[in-house]
Amino acid sequence: MSAQATDLGYSKSEIMIAASARQLADERNCFVGVGLPNIVCNLAQRTISPNLQLVYESGVFGARPERLPLSIGDPTLVSGSAAVTSMFELFAYYLQAGLIDVAFLGAAQIDRFGNINTTVIGDYAKPKVRLPGSGGACEIAINARKVFVIMRQGTRSFVDELHFRTSPGHSGDPEHDAKRGWWGSGPTSVVTDLGTYFFGERSGEMTLATLHPGVTIDEVRENMGWDPKVADDLGVTPAPTVEELRLIREDLDPGGVYTK
């Protein structure tokens, strides 16, 4: 690995991307979302996980995009990919059959058990804000072997109580989770602009694993709607390497759209 960038010569988004990409070491078939996950997965493929197969819900398996895709249905994902499938095949034979090792989900709201809302803010029948809805998220949460979440943290998004549960997370009862009989049983990790979290094996609850350099626990507490569990061996997230920063800045997001 190259030397670490010094003096926090990187943005909060950049360390969030680098930390998330490292979690893809040893993963194989990865269901990618647009935006941050897209940069994360492309970074992982170019660094620690060269065999990562990028899978897009638009029906692309094994994408090798030559430019940063503007959406999950960008034509650059098709040209040079290993396979293009109908959406039925992608969801049925790849996702539902259990071929997807890890999938990324975003959230408007997430709770301590990793339940996710992407449907409405406010009442469903008369919403304050109508959000996009599930898309593939509900079946991804249920059928991917692991789910990673990458999102910026704040009291409006890390909430004590969701307004709507679009995609199920952990239930808080490990016996119940074990009996569910589906692959996914809640997210495996959450990476934010402040730190990284895992979910406790017994509690199913989001637990702070590392703080990004310079971030305090108080800052984390101020930016979520509940008092988080903290790992006994709370660590510091390793800073992005010079090479990771070069790839992010020069290749993956030269316009700084996602990494400001």
Place this chain on the structure above:
Amino acid sequence: MSGSKTTTMKDAIAELVRDGDTVAIEGFTHLICFAAGHEIIRQRRRDLTLCRMTPDVVYDQMIGAGVARKLVFSWLGNPGVGSLHAIRRRIESADPEPLEIEEYSHFGMVCRYVAGASNLPFFPIRSYYESDIPSVNPNIRAIRSPYEDDTEVYVVPPLRPDVTIVAVQRADPSGNAQIWGLLGCQKEAAFAGKRVIVVCEEVVDEAKVRRDPNRTIIPGVVVDAVVEQPFACHPSFAQGYYDRDNDFYLKWDEIAREPETLETWLREWVYDLGTHDDYIEKMGAAHWDGLKPEPMMSGEVNYGRYA
């Protein structure tokens, strides 16, 4: 030649899309037939139930123009950009009138088309467990497997649109339609539709289709009308023909924010133009040149001749 179904967009919409119909214009980011949406707006259809996995800018335009009373969908947004403001106004504030919604997940919507296309009463999937979605959509129901394992699955009902409109790269005059690149659920939606309009970038000879039959996604037997319309999908894209016009998706966010700016845009780019060819001309040749990709040809395969 016999069996030609070629017609104009104006005639296809006039003959096949009626007030009150359930209409699906499909295409997952790729091959979204904006030209058909604009013609439906121009002909002032009303009370449509619009179905689409991903209502994006074209449905925001149509719903903003008042053609629909109901929307059936799985993901509602301007992909890679943000919100659809005209649709949000109708859902959040009934402005200028309410919009009924019925929502699924992507896999649920795909399987509704599969059930419709396969003449099945429902289709089972492993989704919706412990989600709130079934609580707001009673059409999504849980059943148990009739076999020994007794697994609980959710089922979705068939979707059979009165009219399905799909864009494709090329078709022959009888409607044998070929697509490459993202396939979305064009095939499932076409087979599920009671009436089907295929809109193609170019009409080609039947012989050209028969040279590469694996690429035929929709056979002419289910197609009622074939419309040749270049750039029919702009600002969406047609693989190999033109790229997505991302600047327009960004601009739409501004245009749709206020009813007045939306109305002005509709007047300038839809109502005041007779056809999509006028739209192409108004946009200017330089614009289309800028969206053209460099060629990247597929290799050829040998089908063999078995005479």
